[in-house]
Amino acid sequence: MPDDSDFREYVTGRLDQLRRTAYLLCGDWHAADDVTSTAVMKLMRHWRRIRELENIDSYVRQVLLRTWLDERRRPWRREWATAVLPVRAVAAADRVVDERLAIMGHLAALPARRRAVIVLRFYDDLSVEETAAVLGCSTGTVKSQTSRALDTLRAALVPVPETAEEAAR
Amino acid sequence: MNLQEMLKTAVADPPPPAIDLDDLTRRVRRRQVSTRWAVGTGGLGLAVAMAVAAVGLAPLDGGAPWQPESGATQLVPPVSADPRQELLAARLTAQLRELGPEFGVPAGTVFTVERGEWGAATDGYWYVARWSSGGVQLAIIVRRALIPLEDGCAKNGPDMSCERTEGADGSVNYVVTEGAGAAPSRQAENYRLDDTAVMVTAAGGTAFTVEQLLTLAQLPGWSLVG
Numbered sequence: 001m002p003d004d005s006d007f008r009e010y011v012t013g014r015l016d017q018l019r020r021t022a023y024l025l026c027g028d029w030h031a032a033d034d035v036t037s038t039a040v041m042k043l044m045r046h047w048r049r050i051r052e053l054e055n056i057d058s059y060v061r062q063v064l065l066r067t068w069l070d071e072r073r074r075p076w077r078r079e080w081a082t083a084v085l086p087v088r089a090v091a092a093a094d095r096v097v098d099e100r101l102a103i104m105g106h107l108a109a110l111p112a113r114r115r116a117v118i119v120l121r122f123y124d125d126l127s128v129e130e131t132a133a134v135l136g137c138s139t140g141t142v143k144s145q146t147s148r149a150l151d152t153l154r155a156a157l158v159p160v161p162e163t164a165e166e167a168a169r
Numbered sequence: 170m171n172l173q174e175m176l177k178t179a180v181a182d183p184p185p186p187a188i189d190l191d192d193l194t195r196r197v198r199r200r201q202v203s204t205r206w207a208v209g210t211g212g213l214g215l216a217v218a219m220a221v222a223a224v225g226l227a228p229l230d231g232g233a234p235w236q237p238e239s240g241a242t243q244l245v246p247p248v249s250a251d252p253r254q255e256l257l258a259a260r261l262t263a264q265l266r267e268l269g270p271e272f273g274v275p276a277g278t279v280f281t282v283e284r285g286e287w288g289a290a291t292d293g294y295w296y297v298a299r300w301s302s303g304g305v306q307l308a309i310i311v312r313r314a315l316i317p318l319e320d321g322c323a324k325n326g327p328d329m330s331c332e333r334t335e336g337a338d339g340s341v342n343y344v345v346t347e348g349a350g351a352a353p354s355r356q357a358e359n360y361r362l363d364d365t366a367v368m369v370t371a372a373g374g375t376a377f378t379v380e381q382l383l384t385l386a387q388l389p390g391w392s393l394v395g
Binding site: 004008011012015016019020023024029030033036037040041044045100103104118119122123125150153157 | 172173175176177178179180181183184186187188190193194196197200201
């Protein structure tokens, strides 16, 4: 049986981050686990080649992203985006949950590549160049996609007042 | 709260992962073994096919095609499926014969071996029987395939519904209905632990329910093991 200890060590160390990135892309933890599992299997199949790469993390993100894009192309996975998302004022106690739901909803409404750009740049903290490398596109494309995605999010993410008094001001 | 903080908050409390590295490792190894087997068999088959084609097509001096001498036997065998595949197709055909009249299988219907599309079969081939009953086009496809990893099924659209269920034995079923009205397409799939997948499709009518198709897909006789 081949020794896969370095593969396991690598994956174990990054599984949590990969799952979270996948969740932001998929919007669903079950789907995120599926995508992450498939990506891990792809990595394992080619690990002997991948382990020699200079920037393994970038390659792994690329695999995860492509896996997610492939999954979305499957007929039974096609998404049906809703045009309007509910934005409502909530009590302070619900605020964190509501913000979480709101950002996930607004992310889900973005086209796939723009969503990927936002997740890679603002969650994974990648530079424009690194994001372009993962997405396989030019830095100009990353910049324009980022700009458009941010415009959409800015328009959608209406600040919710903290308190009733603040709301009344 | 800025966008970075919002994204970090959104993933702050993940549920426990449903990812088992040991299980994934086993799946990858099994897939690698079956791929090697398929590549080996495919390579051998290709070599035989090329040899057969070369003997059959090679022109002789002057460009005249080769003809066996009078009284000699033909050296080029007819192209056919692998004997083992033929045996499996015959076994599946026997199961097909045992279906009751409700499925209206004509007497001459048999399973044939086809090259699988989209790499859908782990060894590259699938076994298919097609017939028509009461205006509905029916097909059974039996192939080697691993149980899909995803634990969900459809993003049910306005024109398609899909449901995934798990059997008590660990097998996984999908039933899909596409289109509405008098001519929907219905499909049932049964993925088994022995890496056999059975897909039953009824297109162009409402004569068969997905439950009937699923019962048909789950028959133990559709096996590629042994």
